[in-house]
Amino acid sequence: MPANKEAVIALVTGVDKPPELSNLELPELEPNAMLAEIQAATLCGTDIHLWHSAGKATPYIPGHESCGIIVEKSGDRFDVTGEPLEIGDRVIWAYPFCGECFYCAVANQPTMCPNALRFGREPVAVYPHLLGGCATHQYIPARSSVIKVPDGVPSELAASASCALRTIMHGFERLGRVPAHETAVVQGTGPVGLYALAVAQSRGFKKVLAIGAPVSRVAVAKDWGADATLDIDEVPQRKDRVQWVMDQTGGRGADVVIQCAGSMAVSEGIDMVRAGGRYLSIGEGGTDQDISITPRAMSVKMLNIIGVRSGAGRHFYEALQFLKYGKFPFQDLISGTYPLDKVADAFNGMKSMREVKAAILPNS
Ligand SMILES: [Zn+2]
Numbered sequence: 001m002p003a004n005k006e007a008v009i010a011l012v013t014g015v016d017k018p019p020e021l022s023n024l025e026l027p028e029l030e031p032n033a034m035l036a037e038i039q040a041a042t043l044c045g046t047d048i049h050l051w052h053s054a055g056k057a058t059p060y061i062p063g064h065e066s067c068g069i070i071v072e073k074s075g076d077r078f079d080v081t082g083e084p085l086e087i088g089d090r091v092i093w094a095y096p097f098c099g100e101c102f103y104c105a106v107a108n109q110p111t112m113c114p115n116a117l118r119f120g121r122e123p124v125a126v127y128p129h130l131l132g133g134c135a136t137h138q139y140i141p142a143r144s145s146v147i148k149v150p151d152g153v154p155s156e157l158a159a160s161a162s163c164a165l166r167t168i169m170h171g172f173e174r175l176g177r178v179p180a181h182e183t184a185v186v187q188g189t190g191p192v193g194l195y196a197l198a199v200a201q202s203r204g205f206k207k208v209l210a211i212g213a214p215v216s217r218v219a220v221a222k223d224w225g226a227d228a229t230l231d232i233d234e235v236p237q238r239k240d241r242v243q244w245v246m247d248q249t250g251g252r253g254a255d256v257v258i259q260c261a262g263s264m265a266v267s268e269g270i271d272m273v274r275a276g277g278r279y280l281s282i283g284e285g286g287t288d289q290d291i292s293i294t295p296r297a298m299s300v301k302m303l304n305i306i307g308v309r310s311g312a313g314r315h316f317y318e319a320l321q322f323l324k325y326g327k328f329p330f331q332d333l334i335s336g337t338y339p340l341d342k343v344a345d346a347f348n349g350m351k352s353m354r355e356v357k358a359a360i361l362p363n364s
């Protein structure tokens with residue numbers, strides 16, 4: 001048990017209310033559980049969406065993207081490569097899938113597990129209480145896959161790997177083989193889009209095109225090696241954007257379009273895919289919005305539409321390896337850092353889009 005027996009936590013107490021600081025006794029560990037001291041918790045659009053909507057779960061500790069140092073453990077634990085985990089190891093960890101439901105045990109699609117706890121939204125009143133990253137400490141459940149963070153990968157980036165980048169790794173796994181003649185379009189130049197752009201380049205696409213806004217993010221996509229970029233503020237008409245993709249792809253459309261921009265982008269993105277191509281939908285923003293797809297797009301065009309949700313331990317591991325060895329200025333994605341008593345400012349920065357990706361440093 002750490003010397004300090006209490007955690008300091010940020011709490012969302014109601015819809016859109018500024019998160020408040022509170023204290024909570026550190027919980028007893030179940031067998032094989034661990035406790036981490038949080039080094040960084042990054043925020044994404046999901047945190048803001050939950051803040052606007054998660055009235056039933058309040059109060060809860062926000063933050064589902066965490067990197068921490070193990071300060072307590074119960075029993076022997078191992079990381080996803082079989083290495084023993086020790087006090088002092090810097091780690092990230094997956095949602096604890098139950099291992100026993102249809103999705104875990106039969107379908108081998110654990111990210112659909114209905115019994116998993118999901119961090120950054122569970123009611124703080126329910127044991128083990130510390131399930132959000134905006135706190136000095138977070139509980140690592142016994143069933144969570146745990147991944148050691150390689151030296152040289154900053155904690156803020158490791159935290160972001162535990163959401164955006166692991167989902168992208170899962171998405172590319174579902175996308176499958178990429179023949180060397182293929183062209184990809186990435187819709188979106190936020191953190192998810194930029195990570196997807198980087199991964200797409202590493203997977204051997206002949207060309208990777210990026211579409212996004214504002215101009216500063218499009219410039220980052222260009223710096224990160226996009227073969228061509230389109231600023232949607234400069235090209236406001238959907239049909240002109242689709243035509244741009246056609247012009248870049250010999251009139252056929254892209255072999256693969258990767259949606260990292262939210263559901264608003266889906267039907268436009270489908271128009272950008274060539275006949276017989278693949279549409280990989282990663283971005284979740286605006287999930288309540290209906291999209292229409294014509295039967296022509298589904299069958300006559302022979303589209304393969306691939307959805308992806310979250311990731312399992314191997315995707316987290318792959319994400320961290322990519323951060324370690326990928327030749328991209330990943331630190332550009334972290335737009336601001338905040339201490340724990342400024343979580344409300346970080347939330348407002350994310351809400352107003354002033355921040356691209358804010359990091360909370362609860363123990364700084
Ligand atoms: Zn996230």
Ligand SMILES: [Zn+2]
Nearest residue numbers: 098101104113
């Ligand atoms: Zn399950």
